[in-house]
Structures are given as C-alpha cells and as structure tokens.
Amino acid sequence: GAGVSQTPSNKVTEKGKYVELRCDPISGHTALYWYRQSLGQGPEFLIYFQGTGAADDSGLPNDRFFAVRPEGSVSTLKIQRTERGDSAVYLCASSLRRDNSYNEQFFGPGTRLTVL
Amino acid sequence: AQSVTQPDIHITVSEGASLELRCNYSYGATPYLFWYVQSPGQGLQLLLKYFSGDTLVQGIKGFEAEFKRSQSSFNLRKPSVHWSDAAEYFCAVGDNYGQNFVFGPGTRLSVLP
Numbered sequence: 001g002a003g004v005s006q007t008p009s010n011k012v013t014e015k016g017k018y019v020e021l022r023c024d025p026i027s028g029h030t031a032l033y034w035y036r037q038s039l040g041q042g043p044e045f046l047i048y049f050q051g052t053g054a055a056d057d058s059g060l061p062n063d064r065f066f067a068v069r070p071e072g073s074v075s076t077l078k079i080q081r082t083e084r085g086d087s088a089v090y091l092c093a094s095s096l097r098r099d100n101s102y103n104e105q106f107f108g109p110g111t112r113l114t115v116l
Numbered sequence: 117a118q119s120v121t122q123p124d125i126h127i128t129v130s131e132g133a134s135l136e137l138r139c140n141y142s143y144g145a146t147p148y149l150f151w152y153v154q155s156p157g158q159g160l161q162l163l164l165k166y167f168s169g170d171t172l173v174q175g176i177k178g179f180e181a182e183f184k185r186s187q188s189s190f191n192l193r194k195p196s197v198h199w200s201d202a203a204e205y206f207c208a209v210g211d212n213y214g215q216n217f218v219f220g221p222g223t224r225l226s227v228l229p
Contacts, residue, residue, distance in 0.1 A: 004159060042120070042206050042219025043160070091160070098215055102167070105217075107152075107159035 002026065004108035006092050012114045013082055021077040021111045025094030032075050033105060034067055035091040043091050049075060050098055082115045089113070118143050118209050120220035128226040129197050137192040137223050139207030149190040150208040150217070151181055160206065166190065177201070202227045 005024045013019050025032050030051055035043035045059040049069045057067070064082075069075040079086055089110040095103040119142045129135055141147055151163040164175025171183040181192045190207060207220040 040125075041221050042208070043217070044219070045217060093160075095215075100212070102165075103215065104162060105215075107161075109157055109159045 004092055004094050004106050006090075006108040006111050008111060009109065010112045010114075012116065014116050015082060015084060017082050017115075019079050019082055019113065021079075021090050021113070023075045023077070023092030023094075023108060025073065025075070025092070026106055027073075029094035029096055029106075030072065031095045031098040031103065031105075032069060033093040033095075034075070034077050035093065037089040037091055037110070039088070046077070046090075048098070055098075079113075082113075084115045087113055087115045118147075118211070118218040120207050120209050120218055122205075122207055122220040122223045124223045125221070126224045126226065128228060130228045131199050132196050135192075135194045135197045135201070135225070137205050137207075137225070139190045139192065139220060140188050141190065141207070141209040142188065143209050143211075145211070148210045148212075149181075149183060150210065151175065151179070151190075151192050152206045152208060152219075153177075154204040154206065154222075156203075163192070163205075197225075197227055199227045199229065201225060 007022045032049045034046040037043045047057040047067050052072045064080045066078045089112050091110045092108045093105040095105045121140045149166040152160040154160050163179050164173050166173050166183045174180050204222045206222045208217045210217045
C-alpha cells in the first residue's frame with residue numbers, strides 16, 4: 001500500500017518568505033509526527049498530532065513554526081518569515097495510533113527546504 | 117535528558133566484510149532502542165528495535181544489534197556487507213515504547229566493490 005508522502009520534495013525560498021510543507025500519512029493512521037533533520041544531524045522532533053489536535057508541540061523552535069491537521073489526515077507544516085537557519089530536511093511520520101504500546105512510525109521521504 | 121552518540125561519522129568497508137556501527141546512549145530508565153537506515157531519497161526505515169528480553173536482537177536485511185546495559189551501548193552488526201547497504205544509519209532511544217525519539221547524529225556507510 002501507499003506509504004507516507006510529502007510534497008514538495010524540494011523547496012527553495014528566499015529569506016523572509018512563508019512556506020507550507022505537506023504530509024499525507026498512511027491511510028487510517030491517527031498519529032502524525034513532524035521532524036527536522038539538519039545537515040549532519042539526526043532527526044529532531046517538532047510536533048505530533050493525535051487525530052486533529054496537536055498533542056505535543058514542544059519541539060517547535062519558535063512561534064514562526066506552526067502545523068495543522070484539520071481533518072485528522074493530511075498535515076501542513078507552516079513556516080513564517082523563513083530564516084537561513086530553517087534550511088533542513090523536514091520529515092513526516094505516521095503511526096496507527098499512539099498509546100501505551102508499540103506503534104511503529106513510518107517515515108516519508110522528506111521535504112528539503114533551502115532558504116537563500 | 118536522553119541523548120545518543122554515534123562516534124563514527126563515516127565508515128568505509130569492502131563488500132563482503134563485516135560491519136559494526138557504534139551507538140551509545142544516555143537514559144535514566146529502561147531504554148527503548150532503535151536502529152534506522154536512510155537511503156538517499158527514501159524515508160527512514162526501521163532495521164530493528166530492543167525493548168526487553170534477549171539482548172541480541174535480529175532485524176531485517178541481515179542486521180543484528182546487541183544491547184549492553186553496562187556499557188550503555190547498542191551496536192549494530194552485519195557479518196557480510198552488500199553494496200546496497202551503503203546508506204546513513206541512525207541509532208535512536210525513546211521512552212513510552214519509543215514514541216518520543218531522540219536520534220543520534222548518524223553514521224554514513226560507504227561500501228567499496
């Protein structure tokens with residue numbers, strides 16, 4: 001079946017611009033995660049959704065970053081007033097659910113964001 | 117706070133040679149440990165995980181890892197590397213069944229023909 005998809009695969013923008021990154025999770029997965037992977041580093045947690053609500057946004061670096069998941073499926077990560085330091089690969093993952101048991105996270109291929 | 121170190125940034129091995137990728141973690145309780153592989157243009161793929169029980173765990177693609185609590189290590193091994201194993205490998209530690217991940221910085225594996 002289809003895995004997690006992310007669009008666009010690459011995004012180049014100018015400093016100060018607004019960008020939106022999209023994630024389509026695996027159908028039926030209620031938990032959705034966003035990570036940021038900077039060059040030479042492992043992924044870092046940003047935010048996770050259980051259904052439509054952001055259950056944990058403690059990883060968002062500042063208020064320029066925002067994410068939504070209005071219908072409990074597709075999610076959009078929004079970055080305002082982009083800075084060069086925002087350049088990274090943004091990864092999305094989904095899992096069947098999030099509870100007191102193991103639920104494997106399946107990762108998408110990522111969106112590479114470059115801020116000039 | 118949880119943390120993961122992967123001492124080797126880049127490793128090169130010949131095809132058919134054995135492989136060991138190192139991972140050390142810092143975690144206050146019983147850790148949930150993972151190894152992921154990331155190939156160019158592909159999402160992270162789970163190789164194996166350790167929660168409890170037998171400290172030697174088997175994963176996909178012929179990989180295995182051994183949990184050593186006394187050394188706070190979870191090293192990944194493969195007896196004979198294939199050219200298709202060239203990729204970036206990430207060790208991760210998590211709580212709550214690994215739902216809160218902290219990833220290491222990764223080790224890039226190159227395979228010589």
